[in-house]
Amino acid sequence: MSQTNDLYLNNPLIHRDRRLGASDSEWVRSFACEDLKPLIVCRGPIRKEALDVFGEMGMTHVGILLSEKDSIVYPNALSPELRQIKNPENVHRVPDYTGASKEERVERIGQIIQIAKDNGYDSIFAGYGFMAEDEEFVAAIENAGLTFIGPNSRTQADAGKKDEAKRTALQVGVSVTPGINNVTARTLVKKYNSRDKLLGLVKSHGLAVDTAVLNDKKLSLEDLADEILYASYEKGLDLYTIEELSAQVQYEVEQMFKEYPGSRIRLKAIGGGGGKGQRILGASLLTLKKATDAQIKEAASEAPTLVREVLNEVKANGVGDNKNVLVELNIEQTRHNEIQLLGNGEWCITMGGRDCSLQMHEQKLLEVSVTQEGLALAIAQAKKAGKKSEVAALESDLKVLKRMEEDAAKFGAAVGLDSASTFECIVDRDRYYFMEVNTRIQVEHRVSELCYSLKFTNPKDKNDYFIVESLVEAMALLARHKKRVPKPERIPRFGASVEARLNATDASLSPHAGGIIRYWSKPVEGEIRDDQGISMVNPDTGLFMRYRVAGAYDSNIALILTKGQDRLESYREMSRVLGSTSLRGTDLGTNLEFQYGLTNWFIGQNVMAKPTTRFVVPYLTMIGLLKEEAQKLDTVYAFLQMKKAYAKKVAEEFPDDPKQGKEISAILDRKGLLVTRPMDRLLEDPHLLSGWLSVNRKNFSIEKGKVVWHDNPFVILADTYRYLNMQWNPAFPAAEVIWEHDDELLQTGLRFYTTLSERLKLGLHEFDKLKVLLSKDKPQAGFSADEWSKIQSAHAGFEIGLELLGMLFVVAENTGFWELRVEEDLEVTIPDRLHEVDLQARMKKVLVPPPATKADEIVAVCGGMYYGQEAPGLPPFVSEGMHFEKGQPLYIIEVMKMFNTVRAPFSGTIDKIIIQSGDGSIVQKGQPLFKITPDEKFVEIDPEEINRSRREKTLAYLKAVI
Structure with a gap:
């Protein structure tokens, strides 16, 4: 984990010594875990976290497995955690973590147990991957006399398998799907x-x-x-x-x-x-x-x-x-909520909930804490603001959360839970249904850790206690001391927390494997970055070490977490962290911009919103519509046409004074790139545009076909540079930040408006009131007539040319962007058209155009492992000479542990199968797979026709802003 040292500054429950054996209390010392010797058999952020936590607990004999896929098959994908392991004898190589078949899996289980015995390990930690929920694996560990740091095999059998878990839920009176x-x-x-x-x-x-x-x-x-x-x-x-x-x-x-x-x-x-x-x-x-x-x-x-x-x-x-x-x-209109559980086989407690509804491909993207304290605070805030519908919606959530926590604890006790697990549910308004139990620690477990600490108290002396802040630490404690561990009290820590999963995906959230990370900016103050150690620099040179995001495992690169006193503060912190993050590399695709845009979309709408699990795909479809429309604009052409419009207007007003026109032209020239550079950045990336539009949604209106500003466009321009992380910084490449002379103009304008607002006793964003005052001929706030005239002239000079920013609002208006919104009762309204499968598929291609290809080829849509048949022993999808129809399966790509069936985008005939290496071979994005003859000829569009269309569209947009 990479993070700043003052992450939990001034919190009395933080930074307690995890080495219980060093305590002055004999009772606390009796729960020491220094003698535990764990072998970590998982990978990713949880392995790095376990290494850190076990080290902090005083354990000195800790080992890990190293897959050859990490170190041999994929160059530069060597596990970054190795940089902190001082003894190479504690690194044990295996072909992979799970085995490709049942026989290999059984073989790997035996191999792992033998590695543990041969190298003096007494316990095994499987994290949230590998075989952490494999009853057979856990039973084999127990039978070998080793300790499994996680739920025991009986719990795995009763709760880990989804069918058995549903039967258990029914037996204890929990509603099921x-x-x-x-x-x-x-x-x-x-x-x-x-x-x-x-x-x-x-x-x-x-x-x-x-x-x-x-x-x-x-x-x-x-x-x-x-x-x-x-x-x-x-x-x-x-x-x-x-x-x-x-x-x-x-x-x-x-x-x-x-x-x-x-x-x-x-x-x-x-x-x-x-x-x-x-x-x-x-x-x-x-x-x-x-x-x-x-x-x-x-x-x-x-x-x-x-x-x-x-x-x-x-x-x-x-x-x-x-x-x-x-x-x-x-159940379609549902939210995915889960309850964190912890038990010792006799007691079972909950640690609040998490809303994981923001997901795609059944994989979570953004996870938010849901606690009784947090909901109570939100209810109080909504009552104070007079938001009756929001109060009712939040009170309903609080009732559901209390029921889920009660049922989760009851379920955990019924299966004898003796470690960490998660009780997963789907919530439909004021009802919930049990879905499954994950008998392992979850990827998003830190969301709960940030909200609660655990206080373990001596039953004989209430002043004798110790605090546990890590679920990994709690799992080790329970594995080592089992039923001796007393039932803890959960202590509120922070009011809210949120986790964004930084994944190797493209702009449509499809897996994008194989890229190399060459640079990653350092964590900012307050950021928690569980990044597998990728950000750890070379200890000899202090330089960042490149890292290949291999496609053999899941798509996660890092888990980014923030916290706050309430949900809005935690979201704003997430926006600040994501907006400050710079991640660059070769053929590198991540969802950083998506997460940044999504976070700001909710900040601009309402962070207490209730999106369902069906939100992300329609949201992405809207993002595609934004991009499709944004591509039709030419900001340089717009700026030049605006200059002409101003020149014409000035010439009509001052026919005998050409000096006026020259001054206006000079002012506009000074501002050209100041305005168009951030606009181009927003128009190029619709994810960034979505977030920007949402946070500015109340700053304008369209009246009689014209954009009317309700916040100062000059101040918004400055905010936009901050939003895009383009503030002046001499250490950054000029292409990535505002240019120095533009920054001087921007700062001059901000000083002018800050000083003026203070004199007029207005807030910096009270633009409607400022416009009214500046329209008065009579000087205001004690200014002299000469000063007032200069102020009015300066204001006109600073504002001129900023009308172009309003074109961004027109993009939103023309795409129906505002129709996707959060209502007063916190429900999310999704226009029906965004659910249309054909539109969703078309917008996915807009977000990520298919690989460049010849008209007679079909190429791999992404990198991964190629399969030409549905399963071993079944016939291949295609053969030479066969005709295929649109939508027919052509091949399967396995990438990031997911099997993706790729279907024909059009109909045609297979002339030749180019890929001859067969099933299980690695292919790259854009690699030719088949020579084909399409049924229809593809007609290329003349580039000049595209440019002409863009100019016409741009002129239409200008009419709404000048």
């Missing part, structure tokens, strides 16, 4: 449709099923099938084929489409996590009032392909694997 959690049992019953046939199956395969179960005639066929299936997993047998399972899933999906018309269905592999192993189908039915049987069958026909995809992603397609897939109703 409607759906089917035993489709494998139904598959088996379909194949062996009587008790006798099922019992014959047990006998013929010699399955070890409890005799009491076999003799229980009251047991349903499906429950009996479940018991038989578990016995088959133990023996490594498949009692049904993937084709049979897929057919059963397809049938169940059809039935659910009929039962829940106008809904989509979600398929979830029971061992998924982090967005893996989940697919949604039925988008075509959403807009239909009543789907026909044929339409339902067509929508459900996707199921077999999606079943294979989810099983492939979680590597559950081997012989004897548990291939159960949950078939659930996808």
Whole structure:
């Protein structure tokens, strides 16, 4: 973790010594963990965090696994944490962390346990990746006499598998998402449709099923099938084929489409996590009032392909694997909330909630704390402001949060939780449904850490206690001392926190692997940057060390966290951090600008908003519309035409005084690049434009087709330079900051308006009042007539030419940008058009145009691992000479652990398959894959026609601002 030293300045609960063995209290010393010797078998930010925390706890024998994919397969992707490990003997190499198949996974488990035994480790920490939720892995560790720093195998079995977790939730009275959690049992019953046939199956395969179960005639066929299936997993047998399972899933999906018309269905592999192993189908039915049987069958026909995809992603397609897939109703207008849990097997506590609704591809992007204290403060603030609808919405959230925390603690106690876990829910207005439990620490766990510390008190002496601020520390404490650890009290720490995931993605949030980070600005004061150690400089030279973002693992580069006394302050801090971050490299794609724009969109709207899990794709579609419109403008041409308009106007007003025109022209020339440079930056990046428009949404109006400013455009221009991190800095390249002579003009103007506002007793942003005063002929605020005349002239000089900024508001107006908004009751209104699948697909291409290609080629849409068939043993998607239709699958790219099916953008014929290296080969973005003949000829647009169109559009925009 890279962060500033005064991160938690003046907080009495921070900076306590984690070495409990150094305490003056005998009771506290009894909970020391210095003798723990953990082997860390995960990667990414959590490995770096664990290394730091274990070191701070006084542990001296700590080791890590190092995948060859980190160090050999991908050059310059060497794990940055190695820079802080002094003893190379504590680094242990493995081919990869998980193995590509069930056999390799079993082999890796044995290898890890052997590494631990051979090298003196007594415990294993798996973080939030690798096999942290693998019951088999945890049981093997326990059987080997080692300690697993995480939930025990019994908890993993009862809570870690999604089907078992839903059954447990039902048993303890927790509401669950409607759906089917035993489709494998139904598959088996379909194949062996009587008790006798099922019992014959047990006998013929010699399955070890409890005799009491076999003799229980009251047991349903499906429950009996479940018991038989578990016995088959133990023996490594498949009692049904993937084709049979897929057919059963397809049938169940059809039935659910009929039962829940106008809904989509979600398929979830029971061992998924982090967005893996989940697919949604039925988008075509959403807009239909009543789907026909044929339409339902067509929508459900996707199921077999999606079943294979989810099983492939979680590597559950081997012989004897548990291939159960949950078939659930996808509750559309929902928020994704989760509750942090911690237990010791006897007690279980909650540490508030997190809203993780801002996500895409089932992977979270921005996570926000949700605590009872934070909601109570927001309610008080809304009441003071007279916002009745907001008060009602927040009070509803508070009630739901209290219920979720109560149920989460009840669930944790029921499964004997003895470490950290997360209780995940979907929230639909004033209701919530249990979704799953992650029996591991979450990527976003620090969001909860920033809101609460844990106080462990001696039962015999309330003045004898110690504070724990890290969930990783708490997990180690519980692993080492188990049920001796007393139930802690949670202590409020900061009012709110937010985490942005900095991912290797392009502007449309599609994975972008393979880039090299060559420079990363240092963390600013208050920033928490969990970056895997990438920002650690070379200890010998003090220089930044380049790092390749490899495509073998997930897309995360870093976790950026901020905190505040309330949510608005934490968001503003996040905006300041992201806006100050400079990240550069070769072929490097990140979502930095997306996160910055999104954060400011909420700041400009309302940070207490209730976006659903369906928000991000429509939001991106709107961003695409912004870009499409912005590309039609030419700021240089606009500026020149504005000069001509002013020259004409001055010539009409002063026909006998050419000096006036020359002075106006000189003033405008002085300002040209001062105005157009930040405008061009905003027009080039629609994510930045979105955030800028949102924070300035109340600073203008359009009246009779003209932009009217309600805040001083000169002050907004200065704010825009700050927003774009383009303030004057002699240490930065001139191309990245305001030019020095422009900054002198900007600062002169700011001093003028600051002084004038103070004299007039106005705020710097009270522009409407300032305009009224400056329009008066009579001097104001005690100025002399001569001074007042000069002030009016100076104001006119500073403002002239800034009209161009108003074109940005017209872009928003013309795209319907303001229609995507947060209402008074905190619900987010999304225009229907932004849900249109065709528009979403087109705007994705606007945000990230397809790789340049010849008319007779199809190239890789991104870098990753290429597969030409849906699964081993199945026929290839394409063959030479075949004709393909638009939307037909052509190949699969595995990137950042996700399997992406790439479909034909048009119809044509495969003339030649260029890629000959076969499945599992690495391809680069833009690499030719197939020679083709398209059905239709592509017609290139004349560049001069594009320029002519831009000039016409720009002139139309000018009419609204001058």
